[in-house]
Amino acid sequence: MKKFGKYLYIGLIFFFLYLPILTLIVMSFNDNERTSGVWYGFTLKWFGEIFQSQDVMEALINTLVIAVASAAIATLVGVVACVGIMAYTRRQRTLILQLTNIPLLNAEIVTAISLMLTFGMFGISLGMGTILFSHICFCLPYVILNVLPKLRQAGSSTYEAARDLGAGPVKAFFSVVLPDIMPGVATGFLMSFTMSVDDFVITHFTRGAGINTLSTLIYSQQKRGIRANMCALSTVIFLVVLIVLLVRFFLTGRTTADKTVKGGT
Amino acid sequence: MGNILELVNISKSFDGELILDELNLDVKENTFMTLLGPSGCGKTTTLRIIGGFTTPDEGRVLFEGRDITNLPPNKRQLNTVFQKYALFPHMSVGENIAYGLKISGKSKTYIDDKIKYALKLVNMDGYANRDVSQLSGGQQQRIAIARAIVNEPKVLLLDEPLGALDLKLRQDMQYELIRLKNELGITFIYVTHDQEEALTMSDTVVVMNQGYIQQMGTPESIYNEPENAFVATFIGDSNILSGLMLQDKLVRICGVNFICVDTGFGVNKPVDVVIRPEDVILDEPGMGQLDGVVTHLIFKGVHYEMEVMAGDFEWLVQSTEMHAVGEAVSLRVVPDNIQIMNKPESEDEEAVVIDV
Amino acid sequence: MFKRKSLSLPYILFILCGTVIPLLAILYYAMVDKSGHFTLANLAAIGDPLHLKPLLFSLLLAFICTAICLLLAFPLGLMLRRSGAGKKGFVIFLLILPMWMNFLLRTIAWKILLQKTGVINAILNAVGLKSLEIINTPYAVVLGMVYDFLPFMILPIYNVMIKIDNSLVEAAYDLGASPFRVMKDVLLPLSMPGIISGVTMTFVPSMTSFAISEILGGGNISLIGNIIEGEFLRGGSRNVGSGISMVMMVFILISMALLNKVDKNGEGAVV
Numbered sequence: 001m002k003k004f005g006k007y008l009y010i011g012l013i014f015f016f017l018y019l020p021i022l023t024l025i026v027m028s029f030n031d032n033e034r035t036s037g038v039w040y041g042f043t044l045k046w047f048g049e050i051f052q053s054q055d056v057m058e059a060l061i062n063t064l065v066i067a068v069a070s071a072a073i074a075t076l077v078g079v080v081a082c083v084g085i086m087a088y089t090r091r092q093r094t095l096i097l098q099l100t101n102i103p104l105l106n107a108e109i110v111t112a113i114s115l116m117l118t119f120g121m122f123g124i125s126l127g128m129g130t131i132l133f134s135h136i137c138f139c140l141p142y143v144i145l146n147v148l149p150k151l152r153q154a155g156s157s158t159y160e161a162a163r164d165l166g167a168g169p170v171k172a173f174f175s176v177v178l179p180d181i182m183p184g185v186a187t188g189f190l191m192s193f194t195m196s197v198d199d200f201v202i203t204h205f206t207r208g209a210g211i212n213t214l215s216t217l218i219y220s221q222q223k224r225g226i227r228a229n230m231c232a233l234s235t236v237i238f239l240v241v242l243i244v245l246l247v248r249f250f251l252t253g254r255t256t257a258d259k260t261v262k263g264g265t
Numbered sequence: 266m267g268n269i270l271e272l273v274n275i276s277k278s279f280d281g282e283l284i285l286d287e288l289n290l291d292v293k294e295n296t297f298m299t300l301l302g303p304s305g306c307g308k309t310t311t312l313r314i315i316g317g318f319t320t321p322d323e324g325r326v327l328f329e330g331r332d333i334t335n336l337p338p339n340k341r342q343l344n345t346v347f348q349k350y351a352l353f354p355h356m357s358v359g360e361n362i363a364y365g366l367k368i369s370g371k372s373k374t375y376i377d378d379k380i381k382y383a384l385k386l387v388n389m390d391g392y393a394n395r396d397v398s399q400l401s402g403g404q405q406q407r408i409a410i411a412r413a414i415v416n417e418p419k420v421l422l423l424d425e426p427l428g429a430l431d432l433k434l435r436q437d438m439q440y441e442l443i444r445l446k447n448e449l450g451i452t453f454i455y456v457t458h459d460q461e462e463a464l465t466m467s468d469t470v471v472v473m474n475q476g477y478i479q480q481m482g483t484p485e486s487i488y489n490e491p492e493n494a495f496v497a498t499f500i501g502d503s504n505i506l507s508g509l510m511l512q513d514k515l516v517r518i519c520g521v522n523f524i525c526v527d528t529g530f531g532v533n534k535p536v537d538v539v540i541r542p543e544d545v546i547l548d549e550p551g552m553g554q555l556d557g558v559v560t561h562l563i564f565k566g567v568h569y570e571m572e573v574m575a576g577d578f579e580w581l582v583q584s585t586e587m588h589a590v591g592e593a594v595s596l597r598v599v600p601d602n603i604q605i606m607n608k609p610e611s612e613d614e615e616a617v618v619i620d621v
Numbered sequence: 622m623f624k625r626k627s628l629s630l631p632y633i634l635f636i637l638c639g640t641v642i643p644l645l646a647i648l649y650y651a652m653v654d655k656s657g658h659f660t661l662a663n664l665a666a667i668g669d670p671l672h673l674k675p676l677l678f679s680l681l682l683a684f685i686c687t688a689i690c691l692l693l694a695f696p697l698g699l700m701l702r703r704s705g706a707g708k709k710g711f712v713i714f715l716l717i718l719p720m721w722m723n724f725l726l727r728t729i730a731w732k733i734l735l736q737k738t739g740v741i742n743a744i745l746n747a748v749g750l751k752s753l754e755i756i757n758t759p760y761a762v763v764l765g766m767v768y769d770f771l772p773f774m775i776l777p778i779y780n781v782m783i784k785i786d787n788s789l790v791e792a793a794y795d796l797g798a799s800p801f802r803v804m805k806d807v808l809l810p811l812s813m814p815g816i817i818s819g820v821t822m823t824f825v826p827s828m829t830s831f832a833i834s835e836i837l838g839g840g841n842i843s844l845i846g847n848i849i850e851g852e853f854l855r856g857g858s859r860n861v862g863s864g865i866s867m868v869m870m871v872f873i874l875i876s877m878a879l880l881n882k883v884d885k886n887g888e889g890a891v892v
Contacts, residue, residue: 006700013697013775014715016768020730021722023740027733035729037739077631084629096629099636102644105821107829107873109846110866113853114643117650117863137639140632200725200832205853218725222836226729234726241721249714318791338794345795351788355810364806365796416796 021238028232034225046232053229059217060233062128063197066213070135071192077136078143079185082151083173085144097148100141111138112205119206126208134206135199139192146191150184151177268327269294269452270315270420275324277310284310286476287324292420292454293469297446299455301463302473303499308456309424311473315454316345316422329419339368344413345422349429350405352397358384358408359393365416383411386445403434410445420452427462439465460500464488472496493606497539504545504580508538508605516605519576521555525603537606542570542581544602547588553595559588650863663864672848672865679845680872682759683828686766690774690823691816693767698778698815699808702785709783716772716779728765728836735761735837757839765833770826774819781815782808820880825873845869 027035031043050056085093103111115134119126154177162172178185200215207216214233221227270292277285285307292298300308313319314326317338326334333341344365352361359380366376384390387407392400400408406426413421423442427435443466446453457463463470464484472479472487472495480492491497494505508518513528518538530536550556557575564570569587573580575596588594654660666672701712719727734741735756742752755761785808793803831846845865852862 010697010700013693013771017716017719017771020727020734020768021719023730023734024722024726027730035733037733037736037743077635081629081632084626084632087625088629096633096636099640102640105825107825107870109829109831109849110647110870111643113849113862113866114647115639116853117646117859118638118643120859121646133639137635140635140639144632194720198720198724204850215723215725218723218729219832222725222729222732223840226726231726234722238722242718245714245718249710316791316795318794338791339797339799343795345792347788347792349786349788351786351792353789353792353807364793364798368797368802412792412796 024231025235025238027226028228028235030228032228034227035231036225046228047236049229050233050236053227055212055217056227056229056233059212059214062211063213063215066128066131066135066203067193067196070132070139070196071189073132074136074139074143074192075185075189078140078188079147079181082144082147083177085148086151097144100144103138104141104145108201109205112202115202116205126206128208128211130206130208131203131211131213134202135196138199138202139195142191142195143185143188146184146188147181150181154180267294268292269329270454271327271330272311272314273325273327275311275314275321275326277307277314277319277321284476285314285321288476288478290471290478290481292452295450295452296468297443297453297455297466298469298471299457299463299467300471300473301457301460301499302479303458305475306473307476308458308473312345312422312424312454312456315420316343317341342418343420343422344416344418345424346406346409346413346426348424348426350402350409352405352409352412354397356397357393358389358395358397358400361397361408362393362412362415364412369416379415383415386414386448387411387441402430403438406430406438407441410442414445414449414451418451420454421449423453423455425457426455427457427459435462442466464500472499474499490604491539491606493609494537494539497537497604497606502542502581502583504540504542504578506538506540506578508536510534510536510605514600516603519555519578521576523554523598523603524600525605526600527603527605530605530607535608537608539604539606540580540598540602542583543568544598545573545580545582545584546597546599547571547573547582547584547586548595548597550593550595553597555596557594557596559590559592559594562587562590647863647866650860651867654860655858663858663860664868666861666864667868672845675843675848676845676865676869676872678759678843679828680876682763682766682844683824686763686770686827687774687820687824689763689767690771691820693771694774694778694819695809695812695816697775698782698812699804701779702782702808712779713776716776720772724769725832725836728769728833731761731765731768732756732836735764756837757841759838759842761837762834762842762844765837766827766830769830769833770823773822773826777818777822778812778815781812785811817880821877824876824880828873828876829869 024035028046029042029044030039031041031045032038085096088096112134115130115137116126119130124130158176158180159172162176163169167175198215199213200219203213203216204219207213212220214230218226218230221230268291270290272288272290275285275288275290276283288307288311290311300311302308310319314321317333317336317340321334324334325332328342353364356364362380362383363376366379371379380393384392387410389404389407389411392404392408397405397408409426427438430438439462442453442455446466455463455466464487467484469481470484470487471481474495480487480496482490487496488500491500491503497503497505506518508516510516510527510530510533511522512532513530514525516523516525516527516536516538546553555575557573557580559571560574560579561572562569564587565583568583568585571582571584571588573582573594573596580596582596651663652659652661654662667676701708733739735753736742737752737754737756739756745751745753755764789807789811790803793807798806829846831844831850834842834844834847849862849866849869851857852865853859
């Protein structure tokens with residue numbers, strides 16, 4: 001009986017977490033232009049219309065371009081920075097880690113307006129460039145916090161061994177250190193990518209007129225009802241991710257990037 | 266002296282694997298009993314069943330004659346000293362020791378007195394306000410013991426409590442535990458895989474393997490008269506030879522007749538023979554019972570350890586006298602030091618040697 | 622000679638331009654008027670009931686949301702803990718998976734579910750219950766916040782709890798503690814680091830959110846996030862917006878400081 005209560009509770013919590021997702025998936029098969037609580041019949045046509053709607057496709061491409069670019073740049077800058085940080089004194093390291101933590105702890109809206117004000121102050125017009133810069137900024141901490149511990153764990157002995165065996169510093173880094181810290185680098189990249197795709201607040205404040213990502217496009221539609229093709233697209237994305245993660249999970253027993261840090265607002 | 270604790274026909278399996286098979290065990294009041302065996306032999310499971318952390322699939326646990334099989338651990342008059350101490354990291358040393366007493370609603374003065382008494386007992390005077398994390402492994406171990414004994418349990422369960430300590434500290438703590446046991450006058454049930462620890466401290470040693478009790482007795486009887494090959498190999502080094510019991514008090518090993526003291530095995534019966542390496546006496550060639558050649562030699566500190574090839578058997582020999590490799594020697598064993606055992610009858614009883 | 626430390630320079634540049642200067646920019650804008658003269662009017666603008674009420678209301682809703690999340694997540698952590706560490710990967714997988722659906726869409730889904738003619742009411746009516754009319758009220762906003770931020774409460778609590786050595790729990794039982802006392806004396810204090818980070822990760826975003834109140838409040842509910850968004854993006858004053866943001870950050874810092882104090886007291890008051 002006690003056990004039943006326990007499973008009921010766990011079940012209800014997860015039902016609560018998955019109910020909206022189920023709703024959206026159902027809505028993407030609903031034969032109605034805009035989402036509503038009413039069922040108009042089954043259709044698959046919205047899945048076809050994903051690719052015919054120009055603004056959805058533009059938003060999708062923008063989202064992916066920004067996510068890939070910001071995750072890649074943040075990973076590159078972050079990994080290189082970590083190698084440098086390892087050479088810091090204790091004091092310098094504490095300072096830089098505290099600064100790294102600010103974007104994680106700060107309210108997203110504050111980060112967003114602070115960037116917006118800065119762009120304004122320097123006369124930089126808002127556009128793809130400002131979105132990209134802002135995304136790199138909030139992705140960097142995820143890279144640093146994933147790579148630095150791995151680098152510390154790896155220690156200097158393998159690097160020194162490689163040097164002892166005749167490798168130059170760059171060669172030693174790529175052949176010995178990088179493979180060692182690769183899991184951290186991959187996690188950092190994946191978290192950055194996810195955070196970027198998921199971001200709404202920062203993009204909302206740092207985008208120029210006419211540029212949309214999926215998040216901002218959804219927000220602009222929310223008053224009149226979300227277009228069904230947007231639901232269909234989200235369903236496709238969700239199912240693709242689900243399948244990838246499930247395959248990965250059952251192959252390796254673990255999930256990808258533990259996306260544990262901070263939610264969007 | 267009555268039995269304070271009885272395990273009756275206890276069976277337990279995990280994930281379809283049988284860990285304990287109809288185990289019966291009586292624990293006498295005021296003894297130091299050690300459950301000894303390799304990892305996976307079921308000794309820890311036995312202790313956890315006594316402590317109430319694991320429920321047996323079958324069988325009963327009796328405490329002073331009362332069935333406590335389904336009693337949760339917080340209702341049992343037993344306390345446990347856990348393997349990795351399990352001190353509460355968010356409480357001070359004093360708070361840790363006080364925890365059980367506070368639960369049972371003792372007065373503040375009583376608790377304070379008890380903390381002082383317990384700290385003194387484990388030689389940790391004045392540590393009451395320390396942080397648990399500041400203590401060394403040995404000190405944490407003492408606090409874990411103090412935390413358990415302030416509740417005045419009738420039986421104290423100890424799950425490999427010295428496993429994480431270094432050799433010197435372990436030996437010191439062994440003496441401490443014997444002293445504590447004598448001062449408190451309660452029953453200790455101690456789990457270990459370290460045979461030396463078991464022999465040093467216990468009144469009764471229970472040797473376990475694969476869910477069965479292999480032998481139970483005083484440390485002396487376990488060491489000197491192992492009942493089967495498993496016990497003989499697990500407790501100390503030994504030479505186990507196949508022999509033929511020709512008649513009472515006469516056994517044939519390696520083609521040579523040895524006089525022994527065992528009787529009742531019958532006539533011309535195949536047996537296992539245990540001879541401890543320190544009981545093999547080396548002599549000039551031709552002077553002993555069996556001639557051979559030294560094949561290996563290691564200096565071990567208190568003695569030399571040699572391997573001697575004699576009668577198609579590699580004998581392990583310990584002696585304070587050195588014989589170089591290649592030297593011809595002769596072996597001799599006095600009748601008292603020849604231990605005869607029945608050959609194992611089934612697969613289950615087959616000697617399984619696991620390095621620990 | 623090439624210095625290894627200089628490898629961090631690009632990153633430091635990003636920190637400067639992306640974190641330090643922007644924060645100083647807020648400070649600057651908060652302290653000047655449109656023409657660049659020093660003023661305290663932007664900070665004082667919080668005294669205007671139009672700003673003060675949303676600020677206090679945000680605090681209230683964030684507090685309620687955080688409390689509900691904690692009350693839901695802690696028992697869940699306890700239950701999941703006992704179901705064994707072997708399932709850890711799968712539990713985290715289930716908690717993270719919903720985040721791969723855009724959070725705005727998930728919030729909008731609640732709008733669909735909660736509508737007067739929505740699915741939930743259809744079910745309620747079908748079994749003869751009264752309609753649930755909470756859409757466009759603060760109740761719906763709190764529900765949306767709890768929904769969006771619950772995983773951020775569960776994950777850190779679960780992560781800490783699963784690491785608590787089970788022998789500590791057994792030791793407490795062994796010393797006579799009832800299941801409730803084991804929870805209160807051992808599991809709760811040892812989960813504190815997870816609870817603290819869970820509370821932080823729930824409180825800050827729910828305090829500063831503007832999209833959830835916009836979507837589920839139907840434009841009727843104005844939180845401090847909505848005020849700031851309005852000042853910046855809907856023709857308000859950046860200076861006033863900066864001033865209000867500064868005040869809001871102060872409130873967040875005070876809340877966090879209080880929380881840390883509670884934590885310290887909590888640690889002492891174990892037995």
